Amino acid sequence: MEKTRKTTLSDVAALADVSPITVSRALRDPEKVSPDARARITLAIAQLGYVPNPAARALASGRTDVVGVIIPSVSNNVFADVMRGIYDGLQDSPLGVQLGTTRYAPSTEEQLVRVFLSQQPAGLIVAGHDQSPGARALLERADCPVVQIMEVGPQPIDLVVGLSHYQAARDGAQHLLDRGYRAPAFLGAQMDPRSQRRLAGFRDCLIAAGLGGDDPVVTTPEPSSVSLGCRLFADLIATRPQTDAVLCNNDDLALGVLFEAQRRNIRIPDRLGICGFNDHEMMSAAEPPLTSVATDRYEMGRAAILQIRDRLAGRGQPRGHAIDLGYRLVPRRSTARVTA
Amino acid sequence: MEKTRKTTLSDVAALADVSPITVSRALRDPEKVSPDARARITLAIAQLGYVPNPAARALASGRTDVVGVIIPSVSNNVFADVMRGIYDGLQDSPLGVQLGTTRYAPSTEEQLVRVFLSQQPAGLIVAGHDQSPGARALLERADCPVVQIMEVGPQPIDLVVGLSHYQAARDGAQHLLDRGYRAPAFLGAQMDPRSQRRLAGFRDCLIAAGLGGDDPVVTTPEPSSVSLGCRLFADLIATRPQTDAVLCNNDDLALGVLFEAQRRNIRIPDRLGICGFNDHEMMSAAEPPLTSVATDRYEMGRAAILQIRDRLAGRGQPRGHAIDLGYRLVPRRSTARVTA
DNA sequence: ATCATGGATGACAGCGCTGTCATTCGTCAA
DNA sequence: TTGACGAATGACAGCGCTGTCATCCATGAT
Numbered sequence: 001m002e003k004t005r006k007t008t009l010s011d012v013a014a015l016a017d018v019s020p021i022t023v024s025r026a027l028r029d030p031e032k033v034s035p036d037a038r039a040r041i042t043l044a045i046a047q048l049g050y051v052p053n054p055a056a057r058a059l060a061s062g063r064t065d066v067v068g069v070i071i072p073s074v075s076n077n078v079f080a081d082v083m084r085g086i087y088d089g090l091q092d093s094p095l096g097v098q099l100g101t102t103r104y105a106p107s108t109e110e111q112l113v114r115v116f117l118s119q120q121p122a123g124l125i126v127a128g129h130d131q132s133p134g135a136r137a138l139l140e141r142a143d144c145p146v147v148q149i150m151e152v153g154p155q156p157i158d159l160v161v162g163l164s165h166y167q168a169a170r171d172g173a174q175h176l177l178d179r180g181y182r183a184p185a186f187l188g189a190q191m192d193p194r195s196q197r198r199l200a201g202f203r204d205c206l207i208a209a210g211l212g213g214d215d216p217v218v219t220t221p222e223p224s225s226v227s228l229g230c231r232l233f234a235d236l237i238a239t240r241p242q243t244d245a246v247l248c249n250n251d252d253l254a255l256g257v258l259f260e261a262q263r264r265n266i267r268i269p270d271r272l273g274i275c276g277f278n279d280h281e282m283m284s285a286a287e288p289p290l291t292s293v294a295t296d297r298y299e300m301g302r303a304a305i306l307q308i309r310d311r312l313a314g315r316g317q318p319r320g321h322a323i324d325l326g327y328r329l330v331p332r333r334s335t336a337r338v339t340a
Numbered sequence: 341m342e343k344t345r346k347t348t349l350s351d352v353a354a355l356a357d358v359s360p361i362t363v364s365r366a367l368r369d370p371e372k373v374s375p376d377a378r379a380r381i382t383l384a385i386a387q388l389g390y391v392p393n394p395a396a397r398a399l400a401s402g403r404t405d406v407v408g409v410i411i412p413s414v415s416n417n418v419f420a421d422v423m424r425g426i427y428d429g430l431q432d433s434p435l436g437v438q439l440g441t442t443r444y445a446p447s448t449e450e451q452l453v454r455v456f457l458s459q460q461p462a463g464l465i466v467a468g469h470d471q472s473p474g475a476r477a478l479l480e481r482a483d484c485p486v487v488q489i490m491e492v493g494p495q496p497i498d499l500v501v502g503l504s505h506y507q508a509a510r511d512g513a514q515h516l517l518d519r520g521y522r523a524p525a526f527l528g529a530q531m532d533p534r535s536q537r538r539l540a541g542f543r544d545c546l547i548a549a550g551l552g553g554d555d556p557v558v559t560t561p562e563p564s565s566v567s568l569g570c571r572l573f574a575d576l577i578a579t580r581p582q583t584d585a586v587l588c589n590n591d592d593l594a595l596g597v598l599f600e601a602q603r604r605n606i607r608i609p610d611r612l613g614i615c616g617f618n619d620h621e622m623m624s625a626a627e628p629p630l631t632s633v634a635t636d637r638y639e640m641g642r643a644a645i646l647q648i649r650d651r652l653a654g655r656g657q658p659r660g661h662a663i664d665l666g667y668r669l670v671p672r673r674s675t676a677r678v679t680a
Numbered sequence: 681a682t683c684a685t686g687g688a689t690g691a692c693a694g695c696g697c698t699g700t701c702a703t704t705c706g707t708c709a710a
Numbered sequence: 711t712t713g714a715c716g717a718a719t720g721a722c723a724g725c726g727c728t729g730t731c732a733t734c735c736a737t738g739a740t
Contacts, residue, residue, distance in 0.1 A: 006458070008696055019720050024698060034718060051458035055404065056696035058395035059725050075424040077417060084415040087441050099437060101427050118346070118391035226622035255622065262627040282566035282595065287602040348726055359690050364728060374688060396726035399695050 007048045015044040027052065058120065065094045067308060068116035068124045072104045072192065076224070078250070078278060078297050079127075082149065085301025086125070093309055095122055104192055110135040117142055123308035125301075129153045129160075130193040145311040147304040151194055152324045159311075160322035161303045163295060165194045168327040170201035172247050172275050172293045175329055177209055179337050181245035181273045185216035187232045187257065188249035189224035195249050198277065202247055216240055224249070229256015230263075237264075245273035245335070251280040254290055258334070274334040288333035296325050347388045355384040367392065398460065405434045407648060408456035408464045412444045412532065416564070418590070418618060418637050419467075422489065425641025426465070433649060435462055442467075444532055450475040457482055463648035465641075469493045469500075470533040485651040487644040491534055492664045499651075500662035501643045503635060505534045508667040510541035512587050512615050512633045517549050519675050521585035521613045525556035527572045527597065528589035529564035535589050538617065542587055556580055564589070569596015570603075577604075585613030585675070591620040594630055598674070614674040628673035636665050 013020040018037050026033045026041045033041070044050070058064045069086060071079045086097060098121070100112040109126075113135045116124060123145040131139065139146050139157045151162040176184040186202045188195050199217065206212045218236045222228060229252060236243055248254040254276030258268065266272050268288055276283055279294030303323055310316040353360040358377050366373045366381045373381070384390070398404045409426060411419045426437060438461070440452040449466075453475045456464060463485040471479065479486050479497045486498040491505055516524040526542045528535050539557065546552045558576045562568060569592060576583055588594040594616030598608065606612050608628055616623055619634030643663055650656040 006696090009698095010696080020696090021698075021721085022719060025719085028698085032718075037718085051455060053399070053696055054459055055395045055398035056725090057698075059393070059399050059695090059727085060697040061699080062725075064395065073424075074427060075420050077420065080415050080417065080420045084413075087414060097439060099439060115391065119394055226625040230625050252622075256625055259625050259627040282592075285566040285570050285596055285599050287599040346726090349728095350726080360726090361691085361728075362689060365689090368728085372688075377688085393726055396695090397728075399697085399725090400727040400729080402695075402728095 007050045012044045012050050016040040066096050066098050068098050068121045070100045070126045081297035082301035085298040089302040089305030106132040113138050125304050145308045149304045159307045165197040166201040168293045169198035170205045173202045173205035176245045183242050184245040185243045188219035224252045226256040229253035230260040233257040233260045248276050251276040269337045291332045291335040294328040294330050347390045352384045352390050356380040406436050406438050408438050408461045410440045410466045421637035422641035425638040429642040429645030446472040465644050485648045489644050499647045505537040506541040508633045509538035510545045513542045513545035516585045523582050524585040525583045528559035564592045566596040569593035570600040573597040573600045588616050591616040609677045631672045631675040634668040634670050
């Protein structure tokens with residue numbers, strides 16, 4: 001097989017009978033090229049099957065069409081939804097994505113920020129606002145839009161799309177109290193900063209209700225899973241048999257609690273109330289359907305990309321702009337106790 | 341804030357008192373540089389906080405450190421597991437990932453292949469072996485390793501890591517028959533080519549058992565979900581009330597069937613057997629635990645990357661090499677019928 | 681002492697594109 | 711008719727790195 005040199009801008013230019021720079025402009029900024037030349041160039045590109053070389057573009061212009069995305073993990077289905085939003089937000093744009101995973105390690109995150117920024121990305125999306133001081137300094141100095149997603153909080157670096165996990169969990173806990181549960185517990189896995197904030201919301205709700213005596217909390221740093229929900233719930237009722245409701249740090253755990261409760265013939269919602277977090281699609285399908293605090297992970301990713309696209313188009317929001325996507329308590333049968 | 345020019349190879353070279361090319365070599369191929377020079381260079385890099393410019397590297401060398409990954413969707417949790425394997429396989433390598441999603445559209449896939457290949461990737465990972473003729477031609481001509489994942493099949497393009505979905509589903513169906521079920525049905529969503537092959541395995545199993553009379557199959561092109569499992573199962577028993585077992589195209593659907601059966605007080609496994617596909621973690625946690633055909637999605641991603649890394653290191657497998665990761669039937673209570 | 685050898689290093693050019701001017705040409709007001 | 715102006719286009723250089731070949735020097739064999 002013959003080594004065929006890739007077709008370049010100059011090849012297109014020669015065929016279209018213009019100079020290379022005009023082809024470059026036709027690609028980058030069609031308005032600036034006469035309709036006539038543009039037509040010839042378009043034709044030549046099609047005939048030659050020309051595809052621009054992004055490395056050369058990046059080198060010459062000091063910009064890339066890549067958005068860096070730094071998240072803790074790809075297997076967490078919260079981030080799967082976010083990624084779907086990101087990819088949808090990218091539609092009809094020349095942008096691509098470079099994904100990095102921190103595995104919940106701040107040092108890895110800082111390293112990724114450094115590497116991504118050195119590649120002059122079109123924008124950067126990072127999860128949360130608990131970056132290390134070093135990473136934060138780098139991001140503040142970045143000359144591209146930076147979007148912190150997942151969570152709203154104080155002192156944004158640049159743009160923010162998220163919600164208050166503290167409030168969301170606090171409302172979830174309040175819902176349990178409103179339904180007449182008097183000994184709710186908190187179950188958490190993979191206790192990242194957002195989970196910590198949810199836990200704080202739960203605790204404050206109990207304290208405000210005068211139920212803050214002991215601390216009905218079972219957590220683990222292990223990654224979340226349905227099986228883990230079973231185990232944590234087993235631990236919980238072994239140590240606190242009086243528990244009459246659980247606020248779960250996420251839906252996986254809630255599903256595990258449901259299964260374990262079924263195994264032990266614990267009646268839901270009468271003997272035990274269950275509330276999840278995120279409102280994954282399966283929650284409404286379960287039997288009984290499971291209450292959850294709904295978050296819009298998909299929109300989180302999509303909005304983040306749109307923020308970046310707006311900025312690149314020159315009509316973006318100013319530094320410090322935050323979009324609070326909020327949350328929505330979705331009460332279902334798993335907490336529909338007949339109030340005593 | 342002052343516009344600080346990025347530090348380049350030459351800056352490092354000047355500080356280390358060597359020529360730029362020696363720095364380049366120290367980075368790329370440390371063996372070829374004297375220990376003395378190497379030490380000075382390492383120091384200079386640290387002092388300056390130098391980070392190489394990948395665009396310049398790519399332009400000059402015609403190679404990048406990016407592996408292109410082309411999958412149908414990021415939200416499908418099968419691919420989430422694959423991605424986790426890919427990222428783990430990347431550990432301790434200079435490689436990065438560029439992800440593209442086809443949304444199950446062959447034309448999008450071909451477009452992505454074209455764009456990715458034009459960027460001279462270090463390797464390419466594509467899902468399945470049902471590429472369009474155009475995409476296939478491009479991939480065959482690619483001058484980088486190409487790994488087809490998910491499925492083993494005839495006429496590999498280059499490397500393959502997968503399993504036989506036909507056999508896996510056929511074994512799943514056979515398991516239902518072995519357990520005494522006599523009217524099993526197939527439930528499928530998002531009927532991509534691999535799902536089609538699973539369906540074929542199911543059908544052939546029934547035919548071989550002399551049960552091939554009608555065609556107890558309910559499918560939909562919609563994306564899979566737990567709720568969809570509920571609905572499809574409702575449709576199924578409305579039209580085929582004699583159904584005594586379901587082989588589900590994936591675990592989401594199986595979970596939906598479980599919930600819907602619970603809602604209708606259909607006893608599992610006696611009145612209805614349920615078998616899923618993939619053996620997602622939740623299957624063992626469910627009540628009753630759900631039988632599934634286990635596949636190793638994580639290893640699929642990891643092995644694909646390792647194949648590419650081996651190739652790049654010059655000790656790779658020859659073109660046409662296929663790794664069959666197989667599958668494993670995991671019988672659980674959901675099909676533990678007391679055989680009549 | 682001489683030369684072949686190989687390891688270490690360097691000079692040069694160029695990868696494909698775009699930023700920054702400069703140039704050309706047609707149009708319109710004076 | 712003339713000059714000013716803006717739209718369209720082009721020339722040039724250079725982005726930061728690496729492939730290729732050339733050079734240098736210490737070593738050991740002759």
